[in-house]
Amino acid sequence: MDENNPMSDPDQWEADLERRYPPAEQGEQSVSEFRNYQAEARPSVKAFYRLNHQHQTFDFVKQKRQQFLSLERQRMGVWEAMEFLNTLVDDSDPDTELSQIEHLLQAAEAIRADGHPRWFILTGLIHDLGKILCLFGEPQWAVVGDTFPVGCAYSANIVYHDFFRENPDWGHPVYSTECGIYQRHAGLENVMMSWGHDEYLYHVTKPYLPIEAQYMIRYHSFYPGHRENAYQHLFSERDHELFEWVRKFNPYDLYSKSDARPDIEKLKPFYMNLIAEFFPSKLAW
Ligand code: FE
Numbered sequence: 705m706d707e708n709n710p711m712s713d714p715d716q717w718e719a720d721l722e723r724r725y726p727p728a729e730q731g732e733q734s735v736s737e738f739r740n741y742q743a744e745a746r747p748s749v750k751a752f753y754r755l756n757h758q759h760q761t762f763d764f765v766k767q768k769r770q771q772f773l774s775l776e777r778q779r780m781g782v783w784e785a786m787e788f789l790n791t792l793v794d795d796s797d798p799d800t801e802l803s804q805i806e807h808l809l810q811a812a813e814a815i816r817a818d819g820h821p822r823w824f825i826l827t828g829l830i831h832d833l834g835k836i837l838c839l840f841g842e843p844q845w846a847v848v849g850d851t852f853p854v855g856c857a858y859s860a861n862i863v864y865h866d867f868f869r870e871n872p873d874w875g876h877p878v879y880s881t882e883c884g885i886y887q888r889h890a891g892l893e894n895v896m897m898s899w900g901h902d903e904y905l906y907h908v909t910k911p912y913l914p915i916e917a918q919y920m921i922r923y924h925s926f927y928p929g930h931r932e933n934a935y936q937h938l939f940s941e942r943d944h945e946l947f948e949w950v951r952k953f954n955p956y957d958l959y960s961k962s963d964a965r966p967d968i969e970k971l972k973p974f975y976m977n978l979i980a981e982f983f984p985s986k987l988a989w
């Protein structure tokens with residue numbers, strides 16, 4: 705592991721999310737009380753948050769958007785991208801850790817079991833494909849982690865908020881103000897989010913998916929927004945409505961992991977069909 709990638713694999717951040725947001729039924733205490741008793745993040749994850757908060761500046765995000773959003777890197781189908789993503793962690797323990805494809809299939813299967821529409825199942829299947837950014841050589845702190853707006857003050861509700869003191873935008877005369885470069889209630893489509901797998905995949909898939917799915921993909925790591933109710937001053941009425949869908953999606957991402965392992969070969973025909981219903985055979989990445 706190099707200094708830029710303190711976690712043994714990017715899923716350690718997701719494991720930390722489960723520590724921070726345990727399922728509601730765990731214990732008799734309310735979730736917030738329960739959270740107070742939790743130990744802090746493991747050192748590798750804490751080091752990861754520190755790098756993320758140090759380096760996710762307004763200029764950094766602008767530069768990454770220029771670098772990646774022309775989508776000229778590769779042409780790949782959705783299942784192909786799933787298999788590509790699966791090469792991300794090749795030294796994980798197959799007895800205890802889920803592969804990337806297994807996480808995607810578990811989320812999709814849990815959504816399917818609850819009788820949700822086909823586009824919703826598909827969203828579960830693809831929601832983390834943006835993590836192929838890691839395979840393009842991007843550091844963990846620019847791929848995973850809670851996301852948040854840049855160009856305005858970093859909310860005190862973001863995990864390890866103090867690490868933002870090391871961010872060059874911290875003392876910026878405009879970026880450090882509550883609304884920063886944005887109008888009050890400008891709407892999230894006008895707000896630049898920290899760079900990571902959500903924003904990237906949103907741009908790859910948006911022409912093919914309903915707006916609810918686009919929101920689920922684009923904001924699924926925006927825990928300060930969908931779990932902590934931060935940044936309400938930037939939300940439009942429409943954002944409030946569509947965040948109901950982001951919140952509906954979140955449990956399938958966080959809590960579907962412990963169920964039985966999905967049988968990939970058995971499920972593949974169903975999902976190939978579902979993919980073909982919405983997407984062309986190749987997408988621009
Ligand atoms: Fe994700």
Ligand code: FE
Binds near residue numbers: 832
């Ligand atoms: Fe996920």
